[in-house]
Amino acid sequence: LEEEFLVLKDLPCETKDGHRMSLFVNTGLSADIGLSLDRGAEGIGLYRTEVPFMVRERFPTEKEQEYIYRKQLEGFAPAPVTMRTLDIGGDKALPYFSIKEENPFLGWRGIRVTLDHTEIFLGQIRAMIKASSGLHNLKIMLPMISNVAEVEEAQSLIRRSFMEVKEEGYDVQMPQIGVMIEVPAAVYQVKALASIVDFMSVGSNDLTQYLLAVDRNNPRVADLYSPFHPAVLRALLNIVIDVKHEGISLSVCGEMAGDPMGAILLMAMGYDTLSMSSTSLPKVKAVIRNINVEQANDMLEQVMTLVHADAVTQTMTRLMREAD
Ligand code: PEP
Numbered sequence: 141l142e143e144e145f146l147v148l149k150d151l152p153c154e155t156k157d158g159h160r161m162s163l164f165v166n167t168g169l170s171a172d173i174g175l176s177l178d179r180g181a182e183g184i185g186l187y188r189t190e191v192p193f194m195v196r197e198r199f200p201t202e203k204e205q206e207y208i209y210r211k212q213l214e215g216f217a218p219a220p221v222t223m224r225t226l227d228i229g230g231d232k233a234l235p236y237f238s239i240k241e242e243n244p245f246l247g248w249r250g251i252r253v254t255l256d257h258t259e260i261f262l263g264q265i266r267a268m269i270k271a272s273s274g275l276h277n278l279k280i281m282l283p284m285i286s287n288v289a290e291v292e293e294a295q296s297l298i299r300r301s302f303m304e305v306k307e308e309g310y311d312v313q314m315p316q317i318g319v320m321i322e323v324p325a326a327v328y329q330v331k332a333l334a335s336i337v338d339f340m341s342v343g344s345n346d347l348t349q350y351l352l353a354v355d356r357n358n359p360r361v362a363d364l365y366s367p368f369h370p371a372v373l374r375a376l377l378n379i380v381i382d383v384k385h386e387g388i389s390l391s392v393c394g395e396m397a398g399d400p401m402g403a404i405l406l407m408a409m410g411y412d413t414l415s416m417s418s419t420s421l422p423k424v425k426a427v428i429r430n431i432n433v434e435q436a437n438d439m440l441e442q443v444m445t446l447v448h449a450d451a452v453t454q455t456m457t458r459l460m461r462e463a464d
């Protein structure tokens with residue numbers, strides 16, 4: 141199997157009829173870099189910055205962050221590295237920054253925390269921009285966006301940090317700024333969001349959780365949690381339809397992107413980039429290289445008529461076996 145992966149590594153991710161997809165990786169630790177490059181990742185679609193924060197006993201300083209971020213940026217340069225600003229709260233806790241709430245998933249999470257604590261946000265942004273000095277491959281992504289004002293506020297802080305760092309003499313370029321689409325409200329505002337950002341990435345893990353009102357980590361309701369629920373598929377398709385003409389890159393970076401079934405459906409919907417764990421990457425590439433766009437479109441068309449999540453996965457299993 142490993143040998144097969146080695147052969148795949150240098151082959152393009154394209155369908156039999158030549159439709160190109162970009163496969164990116166999700167990272168968190170420096171150790172993820174080597175493995176991702178070995179598997180042929182074209183860039184980092186989601187670097188979860190909360191990971192290096194979670195494995196420490198206190199907030200890393202700006203200097204420490206710069207060093208940590210530099211490893212990701214350098215490891216992948218000139219390929220793009222999408223760094224997501226701190227996404228704590230909900231299921232992600234820092235041992236030294238306690239958030240106690242009745243409803244953590246609907247509470248102080250992601251961008252809400254960092255816009256309330258701009259010193260955390262600005263420290264991160266400055267460290268990211270400094271770390272990109274001479275490399276110019278940094279993209280910044282904002283998590284848990286639920287309204288346009290959050291994006292505008294974050295953008296203005298990022299612009300300010302960029303000017304400061306540049307004036308300090310660093311060889312830096314203004315990074316592209318993008319948002320995660322993972323809250324239902326953002327799905328209904330994708331047009332407005334697309335007109336002010338450089339890229340978008342759908343967080344299908346949280347989007348599934350929030351659309352279905354099913355806690356992504358609660359085993360009691362795990363049966364109800366599925367990105368193949370027709371409502372989730374409809375939302376994913378609507379996002380593409382709404383932003384198709386905005387000319388911005390549209391990716392998915394939730395678990396669904398690393399699932400062969402999910403990858404095919406997302407490609408058929410019109411997503412151009414899929415970001416996943418490095419372990420999923422060869423499998424997804426193999427599946428995409430083994431299918432035609434027409435077959436994928438046909439599968440999508442069929443599953444979009446179904447009303448049960450189980451029927452979607454069963455039908456996809458059958459169709460993929462038949463196509464093979
Ligand atoms: C998501 O929500 O789909 C996502 C990619 O982010 P996370 O899993 O880190 O919340």
Ligand code: MG
Pocket residue numbers: 283322343345346
């Ligand atoms: Mg998320």
